[in-house]
Amino acid sequence: MTRSQQVTTQSARAAVVLAAGHDEQSRALLTHPLGDSTVVELALVNVRKVIPADRIVVVISPDETEIPGLLGDDLTYVTQLSPRGTGDAALAARTAIGHALGDQAGDAAVLVTYADTPLLRAQSLRGLLTRHTLTGADLSLLTAVxxxxxxxxxxxxxxxxxxxxxxxxxxxxxxxxGRLTEVNVGAYVAAPGLLFSQIEALAAEGEHRLTEVARRVIGADRKISSYRIYDTDEVRGVNSEDELAEAADVVLKRLFIPKKNTDTKIVFGTGGWRAVIGEGYTLANVRRLCQAVANEVVRQGLETNGVVIGGDRRFLSRESAEAAAEVFAGNNIPVTLLPDDVPTPLVTFAAPYLDAAYGIIITSSHNPPEWNGMKVFRRDGSLPLDEETDRYQDEANALSVDDVITLDIDLARRTGMITDRVLTEPYVDAIEKIVDVESVRGSDLRVIVDPMYGTSQGTLGTILNDMRVRAEFIHAAHNPLFGGIAPAPDLQRLSTLISMIESGGGRYDLGMATDGDSDRIGIVDETGEYISSNDLLLLLYWYLHEVRGEKGGVVRNLATTHLLDRLAAHFGEESFECRVGFKHVTAGMDKIGAVLGGESSGGLTIRGWILGKDGIFACALVVEMLARTGKRISELREMIYEITGRLYTLEAGVPATPEMRIAVPRRLEAEPLTHIGEYPVVSVSHLDGTKILLENDNWALLRFSGTEPVLRMFVEADSPEKATELLDWLKTFVTAGI
Known part of the structure; x- marks a missing residue:
């Protein structure tokens, strides 16, 4: 391998970007908006990723003033005096390229590309440059099938x-x-001497097209290499209004393509930051995010309040919690570091309990085992709202690894900046002050609990033991693979719990489950029937209002049953609908003074408890409900149905392809819905996704998940058959033409 074939970021490279256009219309298109930028800016963003700015030469027309204003003064601009062709335009950059490369010109590679190809990816340009260097080619070109x-x-x-x-x-x-399908995309790499001498020779013959340079070099039996791109969207140029509209769709679609290991951005969803381990989720990103939160602590003047940090049972959780602690300690912010296997609700509780500036838990909740993430809780235990998390993530993404300040954990422990502490006892004590432990003792309840290999068994086991409830735990071992499934307590994943109750011959009064970080609950009744979270919320609202005498309304997210509205109306109370995300539930509870807030995915809390969902507390409250009413879950449910009537819910999810994220909202906007099948539409809400309201509290919801690449569909109807019909209609609608 020769020195000139080594591929490094310091390789002698330069670029010529052709932006002079062949007429006024083509030049105008270059400065037209595309996405949140312009055509020419998007084209240069990708070139900048592979070529230093001081080695990029942009060829413009003599009267062009807008393009330099858009691109900035760190690039070099030269003019093509008259639009004689792309080869002539490239030749106009010869002197500037020579100055940019200096004495490296002999071994250099010059990339020539067009400003009207904004969809070319930086990875493709890098692939072309690398292939040129490795093969020692005279000319390299970009192709696509x-x-x-x-x-x-x-x-x-x-x-x-x-x-x-x-x-x-x-x-x-x-x-x-003409039937050949491999095409010349129009990006080239060559040594400057060869490139410009060939252009000049062709110009002497009256030929000014850049393509002819490539053909001439090929015909001269020079060494040619190519790099093939497989995303054919990259081939699209922008030479007309129609092509501009097509490019806009591609730009929008790319926003929704899941990022792989080349993307290190931190993005908050409805439940914190989550990413795949080894791709978006890295210790470096944990440190950057913690530095951003630490900066916020300092700006608020809350350094002496410190922070509390814990982690669940996932891969890298303990290492991440310690890395986070080192960052806060490095910023002179004291840290209370909790031990392994910490439930998320315990950290939610710990923030106000310690008056900490923030509580931080390393978890990705119910996501599959290959994920991890982080949730951040404010001083009062609530989740930050969107404008706050946007601020954290934007600052974190702007930080480099060198911007992170750390203090070695051993030194931080010796100096008291990091204190290891167990808060299980005060958390359990706080729950037992709200839940009526005495009323449960003597009830002789027997339950089976599935923590789904998560973090609830220690705290929930203590509470059930204090209640004198006979509890058996399954799936309680430390297993970061969660048995090979996502630890979500839904019908599909609780088959073992259900079968044990069904085969128990009446041995168990109740089955309970919590998700991976213990903030969600799942319930199975004494017969082995899975009780939906919608029905559980209905039971608990009735119990709190009628048995415990706690008056007030109820808050639900827009994907949760409208039977809660009917029950609230029966009580003369208010029901409040909010967006998905538990931070919106607790904000709604504060707004109307609600006694209960919850969501159909299994999260809930009550007035007077923490400002976050808590599966452990919910389990204790359900046990209290059975003990105080003396009734089984199935009996309570039928009794409440006598008040509210029945509605039947179904939900499904389909992979949210980038095409779907564009097509579905566009179709909803273009074709206002008047009916779903034969059922008339009463109104449509765009509070969060698209919710279609029908008669008699029936509804359908389309919503793209904020934590996973999934389009979720929910329906509620007054018969199982109608619910199935509505869901089938939604599935057909979202997949039509995709």
């Missing part, structure tokens, strides 16, 4: 050993050659 390519694209002809033998333009192709 396109089904039914436009006639204007030059076709690539190859020999039997796959070497490029020709670029065939439209006027040169035979009918057989």
């Amino acid at each position: 396109v089904e039914n390519p436009e006639p204007g694209y030059g076709r690539i002809e190859r020999t039997t050993d796959h070497a490029i033998s020709a670029i065939l333009e439209q006027e040169d192709r035979t009918a057989t050659e």
Whole structure:
């Protein structure tokens, strides 16, 4: 390998970007908005990722003033005096490229690309440059295989050993050659001496097209290499209003493509920051996010309040909690570091209990085992609202690893900046002050509990023992793979719990489950029937209002049953609908003074308890309800149905493809719904997603998840058949034409 074939970020490279256009319309399109930028800016964003700014030369027309204003003064601008062709435009950059490269020009590689190809990815340009260097080619070009390519694209002809033998333009192709599908995208790399000498030689013959340079080099039997791109969207240029509209769709679609290991951005969803371990979730990102939160602590003047940090049972949770502690300690913010296996609700409780500036838990809740993440709780235990989490994530993403301040954990412990502490006892004591432990003792209840390999068994086991409840735990071992499933306490994942109750012959009064970080609950009744979270909320609202005498309204998110509205109306109380995300539930509870707030996914809390969902507390409250009423879950449910009537809920999810994220909202906007099947639409809400309200409290909801690449569909109807019909209609609607 020669020195010139080494590929490093310091390789001698420069770029020529052709932005002069061939007429006034083409120049105007370059400065037209595209996404949140413009066509020319998007094109240069990708070039900047592979070529230093001081080695990028942009060729513009003589009277062009807008493009330099958009791109900035760190680039070099030269003018093409008259629009004689793309080769002539590239030749205008020769002197500037020579100055930029200096004495490195002999070993340099010059990339030539177009400003009207904003969809070319930086990875493709990097692939082309790297291939050119590694192969020692004289000329390298970017190609793509396109089904039914436009006639204007030059076709690539190859020999039997796959070497490029020709670029065939439209006027040169035979009918057989016209069926070739590999096209010349129009980005080239060559040494500056070869590139500009060939352009100059062709100009002397009256030829000014850049494509002819490539054809001439190929014809001279020089060494040619190519890099093929497989995303055919990259091939699209912007030379008309129609092509601009198509490019806008591609830009929008790309926003929703799940990022892999090349993307290190931190993005908060409805339940904190979550990402796949080893891709978005890294210790470096944990440190950057904690530095951003530490900066916020300092800005608020709350350093002496400190922070409390814990982690669940997932891979890297303990290491992440310690890394987080080192960052806060490095910023002179004292840390209370909790031990392994901490439930999320305990951290929610600990923040106000310790008057900490923030509580931080390392978890990704009910996500699959390969995920991890972080939840941040404010001083009062509530989740930050969107404008706050946007501020954290934006600052974190702007930080480099070198911006993070840390203090070694051993030194921090010796100096008292990090204090290890167990808060299980005060958390359990606080629950037992609200839940009527005495009323449960003597009830002789027997339950089976599935923590789903999560973090609830220590605290919940203590509470049930104090209640004298006979409890058996399954799936309680420390298993960061969670048995190979996502630890979500829903019907599909509680088969073992259900089968044990069904085969128990009446041995158990109740089955309970919590998710991976213990903030959600799942319930199975004494017969082995799974009780939906919607029905559980209904039971608890009735119990709190009628048995415990706690008056007040109820808050539900928009994907939760409207039977709560009926029960609230029966009580003469208010029911409040909010967006998905428990931070919106607790904000709604504060707004109307609600006694209960919850969501159909299993999260709930009550007035007077923490400002976050708590599966452990919910389990204790359900046990109290059975003991004080002396009734079984099935009996209580039928009794409440006598008040509210029945509604039947169904839900489903489909992978949220980028195309779907564009097509579904556009179709909803273009075709206002008047009916779902035969059922008339009463109104449509866009509070969070699209909720279609029908008669008699029936409804359907389409909502893209804030934590996973999934389009969720929910329906509620007055018969199981109608619910199935509504859900089938939604599935057909969202997948039509995709």
